[in-house]
Amino acid sequence: MKKKFFILGMILCVSSVCFTGEILAKYTPPVKLPGEIFTGKVDEVAERDGQQGKFQQVTIRDAEGLQTVFVLAPDATITGKDGSSMSLGWLKGNSVSVRYVVGTDGYTKVAKSVQVI
Numbered sequence: 001m002k003k004k005f006f007i008l009g010m011i012l013c014v015s016s017v018c019f020t021g022e023i024l025a026k027y028t029p030p031v032k033l034p035g036e037i038f039t040g041k042v043d044e045v046a047e048r049d050g051q052q053g054k055f056q057q058v059t060i061r062d063a064e065g066l067q068t069v070f071v072l073a074p075d076a077t078i079t080g081k082d083g084s085s086m087s088l089g090w091l092k093g094n095s096v097s098v099r100y101v102v103g104t105d106g107y108t109k110v111a112k113s114v115q116v117i
Contacts, residue, residue: 070114
């Protein structure tokens with residue numbers, strides 16, 4: 001009798017491990033967009049000349065007064081509060097949320113998206 005209970009217990013343990021493995025194999029973690037987020041108020045919008053041509057940059061001041069400069073990626077999106085596309089010139093003075101990545105040089109912050117909040 002003890003042997004039957006032992007075998008039954010082993011079957012239950014092995015089957016539960018297999019079932020758990022199937023669930024974990026189907027699990028996909030949530031997608032995290034690359035980059036970090038910075039929020040603040042736009043102080044300056046400018047077009048600059050660089051070694052690889054002209055580029056656009058945005059200077060944003062956070063709540064503590066720290067200014068941070070972002071270079072806009074060529075494929076960056078700029079959206080208003082309602083989600084509609086807007087031009088860079090309208091950003092000055094607005095509070096924005098910037099999703100950015102650090103450039104290959106290790107210190108340039110490259111804005112991938114700018115959204116008015």
